[in-house]
Amino acid sequence: MDDKLNPFKIAQVQFDAAAEMLGLDSALREFLRWPMREYKFTIPLKMDDGSTEVFHAYRVQYNDARGPNKGGLRWHPDETLDTVRALAAWMTWKCAVVDIPLGGGKGGITCDPKKLSETEKERLARGWMRVMARQLGEHRDVPAPDVYTTPQIMAWMMDEYETIVGRSHPAVITGKPLALGGSQGRGDATARGGVYTVREACKLLDVNAKGTFAVQGFGNAGQFAALLHPEILGGGTLVAVSDTSGAIHNPNGIDPKAIVEHKLKKGAVASFPGAKKISNAELLELEVDVLYPSALENVITDENAGRIKARIVCELANGPTTPEADTLLHGNGVHVIPDFLANAGGVTVSYFEQVQGTYNYYWSLEEVQRQLDARMTKAYHDVHTMAKEKDVHMRLAAYLVAVNRVAEAVRLRGWV
Ligand code: NAD
8 A cells, every 4th residue: 555545654644743743752652653462363254155264353452551442343345454553543542632541442354244144244243252352351442333343243242252251241342232231322423523523613713503514425424424413503504425326416405314314225325316416526625614524544635635625624534634635724724623533422422331331320312412512522622722722733733632641641650
């Protein structure tokens, strides 16, 4: 992979800029540039047709100075050790920026889940857990869902873990179904948290909260952004959405509920009636008040950043913007709410789930949403204040807040 687009190299470049500004000494800098531990292993899987396929799997425990590692599991054909490392680094900064007592981790399996049957997925999930179980636990490392992994996959993994350790352990994994100790409010938490930060940004920047918005990527994060943006902001017109099938645009508005229903029924947004087909690249360049990148990495680069016309870019996806693009967007006055702040709602409610699981108790949906709002609002303002104080863009400000917190924990432990 081109180094410029390698997510882990990007994560290191972003970290280096913050480390430089914070004046971290060289040992601390080197320590925080790399994961503390990483596991790379293979899972031989008996397929339904009797053959065996071998899958490559990962878990990276980036840093646990502030608490147990926490982070999702991605099942994707393009998964590599470097994508997992980058995502684990961002988890570390994410937990720190919203100030929850957790470190950062991430895992994955290189596979195409669309080609696996339900029984093959179950055996793959259990196979991953059999290798990793001894390195996990609510006081060590707690996985969760990410791209193409689901509450059902978390349920199989929890069951395998409990079988191995021989006792109940609901807090070993989050994003579980409600009936198995999942938290109220986890399903829409990532998008909800992001929309809370957009609400705060609109107030500070004098952006029309009831203006237009577009959503790139239409999975868990994207669909809930479409539904929740008008609810939380008290208005707003969804004008475009995209997924791997293509993008659609209607300046008069696309009904969020109707497009979500269409996507769930047909599996694609491109065939939605009453909207014009545009390219995925054109969607990113529409003149909207808010753009939600909600798919994968590296979609806003130095090539297209100059043409982004959104006032606010709320990065629900991890790593959608390259460092060169960040500088261009900042120069053009585009307000980027960086990924590890914008999408921290997911891990925040995962943390609430871990807490509820540990003391075997349930919070109401209202309680979860109230606490999520308070944490996201504070985190947004912490970062915005830092950006103003240091006169830097929001991503660097978020790094300054987060790296400072992790560095302090590392120093207090006497590690470096
Ligand atoms: P998902 O698998 O539910 O959805 C991904 C969507 O992106 C799909 O609709 C897919 O069709 C679309 N997509 C893929 N490539 C695309 C492209 N080139 N153009 C347009 N659309 C494209 O995944 P998700 O859980 O919604 O996660 C999306 C992003 O949000 C990821 O970067 C993930 O790491 C991040 N994220 C998710 C959560 C969460 O709780 N779900 C939490 C934090 C971060």
